Amino acid sequence: MYLKTLHLRQFRNYEEQKVEFTAAKTILVGNNAQxxxxxxxxxxxxxxxRSHRMARDRDLVKEGEAIAQIHATLERQTGISDLTLTLRRNGxxxxxxxxxxxxxxxDFLGVLNAVQFSSLDLELVRGGPENRRNWLDTLLIQLEPVYAHILQQYNHVLRQRNAFLKKHQDSVGAQGFAPLHQELAVWDAQLATTGTRVIRRRDRAIQRLAPIAAAWHANISGSTEVLQIKYAPNVPLEQNQPEEVQQAFLTKIQQRAVAESYRGTTLVGPHRDEVELxxxxxxxxxxxxxGQQRTLVLALKLAELQLxxxxxxxxxxxxLDDVLAELDPYRQNQLLDTIQDRFQTLITTTHLSSFDSQWLNSSQILFVKAGEISTK
Incomplete structure (x- = not known):
């Protein structure tokens, strides 16, 4: 697939900017915060x-404006597609x-596919489980766009169930636990149904990704290290059959029922999953x-591309968002050699000295300053 044009209106610090991509590799050069x-x-x-920065839509709209728009023209083997995303400050x-x-x-998902690799991705290794869940969910949305809807359903039920638990948190001691438990049963069933769909898809994705990432990791590390990626769901996953996962889910909810009622929050489900690296x-x-942590993240990103x-x-x-400066020359070369012209690549950098002349000669170079892009 090839991104031909990108047109930004009132998005972040861009007023009105159209970019035409004329090469397989585009290097965006400029100081920070431009x-x-x-x-x-x-x-x-x-x-x-989704944005890996986890920004709200209102943060994506230029200061003082009500609406931002991103428009792109994409060429795929099936033909040319026009995509438009409209973001509203209030709405x-x-x-x-x-x-x-x-x-x-x-229905918008799956038209354009992209893998983002930024210096923030080191939090995949160093950060908490939420970072790894978000990474896995973003990958899954691209592999299986219906997953966005499944995740949305689960999060909706989770919010409703949490609100119910919070509302009745103080009354548990007074009325005892039984009345609360009966009303909760409705939410429990929905949580187990939607949560099972999330768990099974996450499990399947990790099973496909893990061997690819391990192979890339062995390649980059010179086979001196073995990478293992394991999905550790909050609900026991001995079988991947929906009925069995659902039953395990409900059993664990019952086990944690008293703790949930006192703490006023849901303690069971895929919002507490871990991906072990x-x-x-x-x-x-x-x-x-x-350096070893960067090798791991690089292997994950190359595996995402391949999968x-x-x-x-x-x-x-x-x-590639300002990531070359984070990698030593060996890992830089591993990444750049893998890309070649196989993947259309957009790279941000503060200076061009990271690239050899062959790369510079075959790349489109654009300069970014204060929300304006130019060729010189």
Whole structure:
């Protein structure tokens, strides 16, 4: 797939900016806080309807404006698509494909595929479980766009159930536990049904990704280290059959019922899952240097690229946000050699000295300053 044009209106610090991409690799050069990352974020939003910065829509709209718009023209083997995402400071976002408004945002997903790799991704190793859940969910949305709807359903039930628990938290001691338990049963059933769909898809995705990432990791580390990725769901997953997962879910809810009622929050479900990353059977967070952690993240990103390409039958875009400065020359070369012209790549950097002349000669170079992009 090839991103031909990107048009930003009132998005982040861009007033009105149109970019035409003329090469497989585009290098965006500029000082910090000029808008380089914002441009990559716009592409990421078109691919996943999510931002790894986790910003609210109102934060994406330029200061003083009510509406922002991202429009792109994308060429795929099946033809050319026009994508439009409209963001509102006060109101719901909307999407359009080839000029036609879509009622379901899910139908917008899967048209453009992209893998984002930024310096923030080191939090995949160092940060808490939420970082890894968000990473896995973003990948799954691209592999299986219906997953966005499944996750939304689960989060909706979770919010409702939490509100119920919070509301009745103080009354548990007075009325005893039984009346509360009866009313909760309705939410329990919905939580188990929607949560099971999330768990099974996460499990399937990790099973597909883990061997690919391990192979990349062995390649980059010179086979001196073994990467293991394991999905550790909050609900026991001995079988991947829906009925069995659902039953395990309900059993665990019953076990934690008293604790949930006193704490006023849901303690069981995929919002508490973990993705365990280990190098040579030692948790990666405790293991070795930043260089080794960067190798792990690089292996994960290369595995994402490969898996998406296998599933969608076309290479996704690669968005590299100020990441080359984070990698030593060996890892830089591993990454750049893998990319070649196989993946359309947008790279942000503060200076061009990270690139050899061959790369510079074959890349489109754009300069970004205060929300304006120029060729010189």
């Amino acid at each position: 808008g380089k990352s914002n441009l990559l974020e716009a592409v990421e939003l078109l691919a996943t309807l 719901r976002r909307s999407v359009a494909l080839n000029g036609e408004s879509l009622r379901r945002q899910m 280990a190098i040579n059977q030692t948790p990666a967070r405790q293991y070795g240097s930043q 998406i390409e296998e599933v969608v039958k076309e290479p996704p875009l690669l968005l």
